[in-house]
Amino acid sequence: MEQAWGSERRRTAIGRSALSMPARQALADGQLLTGRTVLDYGCGRGDDLRALEQLECRVSGWDPFYRPEPQPRTSDVVLLTYVLNVIEDAAERRRALLQAWELASTLLVVSARLTWEKTKVKGEKFADGLLTSRQTFQHLYGPAELRDYVQQATDVRVVAAAPGVVYAFKDDRARLSYLAHRVVPDAQWLASQDTATAVSALVDFCERRGRMPLIVEMPPEVAQLLAHLKPTELKRLVCDGADTRQMAEGARRSTLNTLLYLAVELFNGRGPFAGLPVALQQDVRSFFRSYKEACRRADRLLLKLRDDSYVRGAMQASAAGKLTPTALYVHRRALERIPTVLRLYEHCASIAAGRPARWTVAKLKHQGRAVSWLDYPDFDTDPHPRLASSYLVDLHTLEASHLSYAHSSNRPLLHRKHEFLAPEDADAARYRRLTEAEVRAGLYEHPRLIGTEAGWEAELARCGRQLRGHRLVRRPGSME
């Protein structure tokens, strides 16, 4: 069907060999579960559609050019991926968004290309974007612009799921349970086949969460296997089987997670107790005197986040991460180990602008409030991992920026890897030994030279050393 469009929109639809990033994100977030119906609105050539079908999603697609029939049907989840940015007519763009919102009964997932792709999109200025030489249109969005645009059109609070991907939920409870899930991912229950293994799974849950689960928190098979036991019997079994130290640690973690959730909730507009996801209601009942007390403590936490000297003190006291004159750097494996106020700091940035799917180290600035997620794809295997990209969110302006080092011939690299991890991390000791050997060899005598690949290579050569895995060895032919 020929469309009377002011640009060649059909040409923007690319063939995909893998699921698009927003569809992957929604899948990873558990939003495209089996049983839910999914509509890919503006599906282009339909590759996401086919990939989701293979994953046994109940998915249908509609596109004004590629798949105009049958008409789109109301579905639980609607994907509107990379459609808004190609529509040159601002009024039609908004209509497309509202139409997609109308068709979603649970969740609308919207994604758009972001301003950081500016260098990849060349063209003449046209309306509020660019017209390329192929006569395709692109309006590139800032992450905050996209969030505000969708929020304003749908009139609900939206959440940034990843950079350039926002979720608008029809029911605010679904949004709250999604936010809760981001703070405390669903508990993984141990497999159980009989009463004994079901009791072990129950004990394991209690040790991790610091409390008994509600029936609705149990997988159906566990609930069934334990159904013949009275609550008092279950409690006694947990008392007998659980390690008290682990239970106390679980309770501490759940208390902090609840505070984190409630603090972020204020940032988003906190609701009544009954509106909380049931698992969090149970955490509040178990670990606080009242919801009011929990909210008060969460508010204090948010206030502390504004206090520079408090934040700096928390960074100095942190059990994990590397503190530099400008920021605290923490590996993602150690994020749970930093003080709650700093986890809140990172979390607020992720809710505002989306945490990228690929990242290794979070950088929290201590002057001003800005978080960067740095991607070092070879952190585990490279003794001096090279930076692939960084995504920065300024919490004052909510502006975000992205830097890619994919084509850089002299990438920044990391030293003293163990400092980014918690001391008890399984790899920390090996990394520390390497650092110590490098210090002894004189490789850190000129810190300013070694921050990028070329300078580091030159220092290795000067000191007559080379790396073999995580071992520093003498370079052949080098003098003692």
Ligand SMILES: C[S@@+](CC[C@H](N)C(=O)[O-])C[C@H]1O[C@@H](n2cnc3c(N)ncnc32)[C@H](O)[C@@H]1O
């Ligand atoms: C960049 S493609 C994205 C295709 C697909 N969603 C993907 O991510 O691969 C943009 C698509 O939007 C479709 N489109 C153009 N105007 C539209 C409108 N008003 N409503 C819905 N889709 C539209 C185009 O036909 C094109 O297939």
